[in-house]
Amino acid sequence: xxxxxxxxxxxxxxxxxxxxxxxxxxxxxxxxxxxxxxxxxxxxxxxxxxxxxxxxxxxxxxxxxxxxxxxxxxxxxxxxxxxxxxxxxxxxxxxxxxxxxxxxxxxxxxxxxxxxxxxxxxxxxxxxxxxxxxxxxxxxxxxxxxxxxxxxxxxxxxxxxxxxxxxxxxxxxxxxxxxxxxxxxxxxxxxxxxxxxxxxxxxxxxxxxxxxx
Amino acid sequence: xxxxxxxxxxxxxxxxxxxxxxxxxxxxxxxxxxxxxxxxxxxxxxxxxxxxxxxxxxxxxxxxxxxxxxxxxxxxxxxxxxxxxxxxxxxxxxxxxxxxxxxxxxxxxxxxxxxxxxx
Numbered sequence: 001x002x003x004x005x006x007x008x009x010x011x012x013x014x015x016x017x018x019x020x021x022x023x024x025x026x027x028x029x030x031x032x033x034x035x036x037x038x039x040x041x042x043x044x045x046x047x048x049x050x051x052x053x054x055x056x057x058x059x060x061x062x063x064x065x066x067x068x069x070x071x072x073x074x075x076x077x078x079x080x081x082x083x084x085x086x087x088x089x090x091x092x093x094x095x096x097x098x099x100x101x102x103x104x105x106x107x108x109x110x111x112x113x114x115x116x117x118x119x120x121x122x123x124x125x126x127x128x129x130x131x132x133x134x135x136x137x138x139x140x141x142x143x144x145x146x147x148x149x150x151x152x153x154x155x156x157x158x159x160x161x162x163x164x165x166x167x168x169x170x171x172x173x174x175x176x177x178x179x180x181x182x183x184x185x186x187x188x189x190x191x192x193x194x195x196x197x198x199x200x201x202x203x204x205x206x207x208x209x210x211x212x213x
Numbered sequence: 214x215x216x217x218x219x220x221x222x223x224x225x226x227x228x229x230x231x232x233x234x235x236x237x238x239x240x241x242x243x244x245x246x247x248x249x250x251x252x253x254x255x256x257x258x259x260x261x262x263x264x265x266x267x268x269x270x271x272x273x274x275x276x277x278x279x280x281x282x283x284x285x286x287x288x289x290x291x292x293x294x295x296x297x298x299x300x301x302x303x304x305x306x307x308x309x310x311x312x313x314x315x316x317x318x319x320x321x322x323x324x325x326x327x328x329x330x331x332x
Contacts, residue, residue, distance in 0.1 A: 024322070028313075034304070035311050041232045042307055059227050059251050062234065062241075068248075069237030071218030072275040074298050082297050084275060087218055088237070162235050174235075181236035185221065192276050192300035195318045199297075202322055 009212040016205040027194045034187045041180035048174040061165045072189055082196040084189040219275030222248040222268045226306055229280055252283050262287045274299045282309040291317045
């Protein structure tokens with residue numbers, strides 16, 4: 001025997017109410033975690049400020065050009081619910097970039113090129129660089145040591161790690177602050193998803209309640 | 214540019230903005246306006262409200278993070294924002310802990326039942 005329409009509506013309302021309560025509970029838990037992480041981040045920032053100096057960790061240190069490293073994707077999932085996901089761009093440090101480029105260069109040109117070892121000792125570094133440069137730039141006159149060119153790129157590259165704004169050697173506490181805030185950003189996306197879900201469930205519940213009357 | 218996702222904007226005090234920019238959300242270049250606002254003691258409510266509204270109008274911002282004490286200053290503007298995107302998240306500040314009873318989203322969600330529902 002099937003359920004009557006009233007019973008079906010009641011079951012649906014109960015289900016939605018339970019879902020709503022679950023979502024509210026998850027939201028509260030994530031909020032609590034977010035608050036804790038933010039406080040940790042501030043504490044680490046304060047410790048870094050204590051060791052580096054007041055003005056060294058402030059808005060005065062912000063770069064004049066910034067590129068975001070983290071983006072958020074908002075997409076609709078089942079039942080027209082909205083989901084926020086973060087995606088992070090990985091940054092290669094200049095040394096990694098140099099290592100990667102040299103490893104690629106080592107495979108090919110070493111076997112092809114002719115290297116001169118007759119020159120004086122001060123010029124010994126040049127053949128290595130000439131071989132490396134030839135794969136990127138055929139004219140030897142425009143040769144630049146790869147480490148320097150990559151260093152210039154990273155200086156001009158607005159995608160450089162924000163940690164670099166505060167100096168080359170930063171204390172561990174500043175790195176801890178960065179780590180805390182990165183986790184906060186991930187959690188923010190989850191909380192935004194939950195908030196949207198809570199509001200949607202509320203609307204659906206109220207609609208179902210109206211139709212049942 | 215089209216496939217890269219949306220930005221996270223932040224309106225907060227110096228420590229909050231510094232922390233989130235350290236996390237890597239900041240965008241600032243010659244062509245576009247920044248996606249953050251550092252609120253200081255002399256920042257006017259008008260400026261905060263205009264910045265918030267400008268973030269709402271931009272189609273490349275997915276989430277707006279705002280300190281709750283700043284959100285209180287422009288509560289009417291936040292309550293008036295009913296769209297899902299950008300999502301507005303109120304966060305605590307160093308001097309003002311998070312208060313769930315003041316959060317716009319939770320206040321809307323709290324009104325699950327009205328007196329008429331029980332008649």
